[in-house]
Amino acid sequence: MSKTPAGTLYRGREGMWSWVGHRVTGVAIFFFLLVHVLDTALVRVSPEAYNVVINTYKNPIMAILEAGLVAAIVFHAFNGLRVILVDFWKKGPKYQAQLLWGVVGLWVVVMVPFLIRHLTLAFTGGH
Template sequence: MKVFEAKVKYKMHPGYLSWILHRVTGVLLGLYLFLHIWVIHHLAQGEEAFDEVMGIVQAPLFHLLEIGLLGTVVYHGLNGLRVVFMDYGNLARREIMRKAVYAVFAVSAVLILVGAVPMLRLALGL
């Protein structure tokens, strides 16, 4: 029996990397939604239960995870806008699409760094 061999090998070009990151950040945001609902759920159980949960999520580990959340939200949002502009605008041409992907990476990195500095200072108690 002959085993099927793939004829196409995917290259890690910017558009493909952007596609993967958009899916990963979407899944991570979905998982975060469950954590958010769990925390908010404790509001209905009274002030004491909510304070207990807030004590847990104020740990330094959660402050570091908030930086990851910031990165996830920023990248997913900006890349989503790029996809919309690609679908309805003129970004579908290869040379423009590649520049748009790099622009999303660069703007995301800047925004994440700007937002992460105060969050990191809070997490480290500086």
């Protein structure tokens, strides 16, 4: 049986792990965003400078990192909608755990076609 003290809301279950996942993905996305604005700013330097840097994104290793980034964004987005429901929907707190499984289900539904399309493009060169 669980050693969780009675009345402890968040310990070790859906509520806590979704909170951990939201923080970890949020921080990862934030640091990517800083880099992404900087790489895009190279369009202001010259077409050559931008193309050289953006071409480093177009290889299979970066494609897998991009897939991880998109996986993080999609989880953060759907779990964010879950947080909004928990905060604003009267029954949100009661169903917060079920809502997390909805988030995971939707995440799979979005990620499967995304990965098929993205990895096909990445590994076939797209031409």
